[in-house]
């Protein structure tokens with residue numbers, strides 16, 4: 071049986087997969103079972119920060135694999151502590167909880183908000199945004215402000231309220247309620263169609279959190295780790311969040327989630343409050359250390375230049391209506407359906423993603439100018 075037939079027989083059919091089985095990769099190039107090459111502008115949904123099988127990352131991960139693999143969190147491990155130190159030093163946050171995915175990083179943030187709220191006036195409501203996406207667990211689905219994800223899976227935990235992104239009055243009214251303890255948002259709504267929040271909206275949220283003594287929590291699962299041309303997207307607007315969650319690109323291809331805790335919440339979680347068997351596993355942490363060491367200003371500048379090159383190249387395309395997003399997280403509104411464009415690009419050797427009705431680009435941060443140009447040409451032909 072072929073890979074696709076085996077998948078159909080044995081794997082729960084939750085994914086709408088592209089009709090291709092990928093077997094190997096090198097940087098921003100992936101190869102299918104027939105040896106066909108594709109330029110990758112999806113990075114495994116913003117995960118492969120430096121592309122496939124990046125030599126520096128592979129070396130760091132294999133060195134750790136040959137040294138010490140899994141230990142559980144019953145013991146201290148060097149890669150995890152080193153990674154936590156690096157994350158705190160680069161963000162000004164004070165503590166980190168490690169997990170394995172974006173949903174889990176967010177689950178931890180929700181628990182921190184609940185416990186902090188309990189200790190600060192018995193407040194438990196967390197305000198999130200309509201059109202958001204925070205994960206697939208029951209609690210993170212409840213935080214997700216999209217009805218389509220709620221179908222079939224209720225009842226959900228209570229204590230979530232949703233505000234329209236960009237609507238300052240709605241935000242002000244929601245955050246003034248006495249039972250609210252936190253607001254939780256993505257700086258750029260990724261799955262919601264690569265829709266950035268305006269700086270003024272984010273700044274207002276920060277101000278209201280100060281006024282009403284609430285936690286400002288940001289979901290940077292997709293926007294974090296250099297994706298938007300800064301280490302975290304909130305850094306573009308000079309915000310000082312209390313909680314930041316991230317995952318996806320953090321370990322450059324290995325499963326790792328992190329919940330970063332600022333000064334106000336650094337001591338909220340105590341012994342036994344939360345845990346994860348695999349979270350911050352030495353191998354994933356070693357991969358993440360190697361990624362973080364390379365996320366520097368030179369790389370961010372290049373990401374911004376290359377992003378601008380994509381935007382400029384699409385400007386004269388009559389079938390492109392608008393490009394949204396920042397850095398290497400771009401959403402393209404098109405005249406023709408995004409799904410059809412993605413299929414046509416695939417047929418021409420380019421992997422792009424979709425988000426809502428947009429074509430979504432999330433290239434590896436170090437894609438070469440040559441491959442980028444080749445990818446842009448295929449995209450322009452098919453858009």
Ligand SMILES: Cc1ncc(COP(=O)(O)O)c(C=O)c1O
Pocket residue numbers: 171172173174176203204205206256260261289290291292317318
């Ligand atoms: C903003 C955001 N939060 C959370 C998640 C969930 O992450 P994971 O699939 O790793 O659980 C995603 C995944 O797309 C995301 O984009």
